[in-house]
Amino acid sequence: MKLLIEEARPLYEASNRFKQQASWQWLSSSHIFGVQDPETGQIGYCTVMGNGGEMYGLAVYLGTEGLDNLFNLLQGNNVEDPVFTQQCLLLSFENRDELSSEEYKQLKALGFSYRGRNAWPTFHRYEPGFVPGPVREAKDLRFFATCVEQAIEVASSVQSDPDQLFHSDQQLFLTRVPERSSDGQAWNWSDQWVEPVPLVVEEEPAQAARIDEIKLARLRRLPCPPESFWEFGLFYLHTAVGNKGRPYFPQILIISEPASGMIIHSAVAEKKRSSEQCIEELVDLLLQREYKPSRLILTLPNIAQVLLPLLTSIDIDVYTADRLPMVEDVLQELNQFLH
Incomplete structure (x- = not known):
């Protein structure tokens, strides 16, 4: 154009x-x-x-x-x-x-x-x-x-x-x-x-967190190692994609488990994830790993708010922090590699 x-x-x-x-x-x-x-x-x-x-x-x-x-x-x-x-x-x-x-x-x-x-x-x-x-x-x-x-x-x-x-x-x-x-x-x-009009929220947290009762029951029964926690990071990669049309920055979700030193999930999406997509990816990961952490730590308060109803219902505490050391180290290495 x-x-x-x-x-x-x-x-x-x-x-x-x-x-x-x-x-x-x-x-x-x-x-x-x-x-x-x-x-x-x-x-x-x-x-x-x-x-x-x-x-x-x-x-x-x-x-x-x-x-x-x-x-x-x-x-x-x-x-x-x-x-x-x-x-x-x-x-x-x-x-x-x-x-x-x-x-x-x-x-x-x-x-x-x-x-x-x-x-x-x-x-x-x-x-x-x-x-x-x-x-x-x-x-x-x-x-x-x-x-x-x-x-x-x-x-x-x-x-x-x-x-x-x-x-x-x-x-x-x-x-x-x-x-x-x-x-x-x-x-x-x-x-x-x-006065500015109220900020429109993409999805109501309570609606976004609805999953079927069978999955919810399975999530509640998952074992939970004491004092375990995961870091949940959602970032844009610094390398643009798309030669035709309007170039965009892919978004990557990285979930780490600092106690084991492992990245347990990473996935790139072409566009900004919806609240529903974030929840679906986390639910699938929990069922795949067959255990749940006692805490999930994020840097984004809006995503924490979206995840809160679901995670509270399955006994996972949600915290926000200024930094996610392990996730950010991985992101930095990935951006350097792509450049």
């Missing part, structure tokens, strides 16, 4: 004005504001980059999932590299040699040219599990251009006091909301304090 040309023009034009404004001189990554998509109603949560003098641009985190990614990033809570987990559109100003040939051709076709360091605008889409790449869809280009235009408006309005973007109720974010003009030909924008 080739990069669009004319559809990208408004985004380049808005980005030129954004760079000229240089709002990173008074806004930091903690100044978050929303822009509602006129077409879909989804809110993109924007943060200006460049206050630290390293990377200049604008990130638009998509929906509540994207906002949650941003909070994890700001608070240092990311278990994995953000490149695997972010849900955002990213405008950054780079050097000429950092542009792809495709991006450079797009710029030349539109008649834009830049000089100097950190002068060339690039636009990328980040989506969990996929390799970041140029924005290729017209709807994304339109919303991205809207976000950049509204970022200019917000930055200008708060220049004298950027902390106006902080509300006493930390659940509320200043959001630019569109409304059709009376003639239906344009959008009128207003500032509103909006």
Whole structure:
């Protein structure tokens, strides 16, 4: 799928004005504001980059999932590299040699040219599990251009006091909301304090944990060595797959038994596993090994929450930890081998 040309023009034009404004001189990554998509109603949560003098641009985190990614990033809570987990559109100003040939051709076709360091605008889409790449869809280009235009408006309005973007109720974010003009030909924008919609959980843990009663009875009868535990790690491999279409990062599940020094299960999946798939793989492993650990240790609280109802019902305790030493050693060796 080739990069669009004319559809990208408004985004380049808005980005030129954004760079000229240089709002990173008074806004930091903690100044978050929303822009509602006129077409879909989804809110993109924007943060200006460049206050630290390293990377200049604008990130638009998509929906509540994207906002949650941003909070994890700001608070240092990311278990994995953000490149695997972010849900955002990213405008950054780079050097000429950092542009792809495709991006450079797009710029030349539109008649834009830049000089100097950190002068060339690039636009990328980040989506969990996929390799970041140029924005290729017209709807994304339109919303991205809207976000950049509204970022200019917000930055200008708060220049004298950027902390106006902080509300006493930390659940509320200043959001630019569109409304059709009376003639239906344009959008009128207003500032509103909006609470993000609740984060949508892929599956309810109680539903995801349903397995047939025969298997459940077998799992309960499995012997359980005292003080035994398994490490349960779910990660993206650093090597991208797929030459045609959109390249993706395969996901690997590794389960180790530190007491024996063994990796007792590893499996690669093309796409992000659903909660149900995680449960099915663990159940199959328990029945295959014919015993169960007294504890299962994970680094991902959301997966721990999904597994909790099942494991509690079969007398396996669930714990979360900052690190899984044995699993992470294996993952590091595997990534080095693949590279």
